[in-house]
Amino acid sequence: MPEWLNLVIRSVVAIVYLFVLTKLIGKRQIRQLTYIEYIVGITIGSIAAFMATDMDGPMYHSLIALTIIGLFPVLMDWLSLKSKTIRNLVEGNATILIKDGKILEDNLKKERLTTEDLLEQLRIKNVFRAADVEFALMEANGEVSVLLKSQNQPVTPQHLELVVSPAEEPQAVIMDGVIMDEPLATIGLNRRWLRTELEKAGVALENVFLGQVDKGGQLYLDLYDDKLQVAQPIEMKLTYATLKKCQADLELFALDTQDKRMKRFYQYDAEKLQGVIDQVRPLLIR
Structure with missing residues (x-):
């Protein structure tokens, strides 16, 4: 057998066998290396190279x-x-770096981290002041997890006691100027609806790089030509504004009328409509 052919066969066998071993070891060999897996990764690479040559x-x-x-x-x-x-x-094990807002210098030395290293890890987590951190630890995989102090945490709808609709994955209905029928069918729409929406936006199908539909049925478009601007959908906001106007009109009618019976009717209807608005607001305002 020619030497070059022997080299080709050995190289192919080494690559295929390494692939099989990696699949056997599992995805964590790529995603998160332990000490043992790190050593094994280096060793099997060296053996495979030796086997090929x-x-x-x-x-x-x-x-x-x-x-x-x-x-x-x-x-x-x-x-x-x-x-x-x-x-x-x-x-x-994980190592605590900051506890109760206090940096633990001894643990930094244990992990051989400098102050600059700690600040860099905090910046990666979008934290630019160590004083904002309540608790931080270095995980076993080397990542730093950060918990901000309560007063520095982002405000969420739960903090404001607001009820919001569950987040759902938008469906990509257009990719590279081609309509994707399966995602359209998943959300109960069809090509006729999609073409109508494109006509409203004044956009040709072949000019669309990506089109997505959210759970509210609004179509968002990204065009090949970044200089062109596509008008954002406003139907939901207009619906919300109309409902608010109707509710305000009912309250105004209740204030204007002298008929006590009609005043109660208007007030009751205004309260009921306000309840409906509170329920649909998360769906209409995003």
Whole structure:
């Protein structure tokens, strides 16, 4: 067998076998490396490179070594599930960096982090003042988790006691100027509706790079030509404004009329309509 062909075969076998081992070890080999997996990753890469270039030694020796080393993290994962002691030893523990707003310098030294390193990790979490942090810790995978002080946390609808509609994934109904029929059918729409909406926006289908429909049935378009501006949908906001106007008119009628019976009717209707507005507001105002 020619030497170049032997090299090609060894290289292909090494790549295929590494792929099989990686699939066996699991996605965490790529997503989150433990100490053992880091060592194994380096080792099997070296063995695979040696197997591809060593023309004298038998290939199966390298395959056996790859198998043993590749299965080792699988065994350690199984043992980690059975024992917390082994899990702590293999995967490590989280280290508290900031507690009750106070930076723990000793823990920084333990993790070999400088002040600049800590500030950089905070900035990655969109925190630019250490004084805003209540609690921060370094996870076993090296990521820093941050909890802001209560007064520095973003205001949410729950803080304001507002009821908002659940978030749902928008459906991509146009991609690269092509209508996607399956997402359209998923939200109960069809091509006729889509073409009507495009006509309203004054946009040709072939000019649309991406079109998405949210759960409220509004179509959002992104065009190939970034200089062109597409008018944003306002039907929902107009509906909300109309309902508010009707409710205000009912309250005004209740104030203007001298008939006590009609005044009660107007006030009752205004309150009922306000209740409806409160329920649909999360759907109309986003």
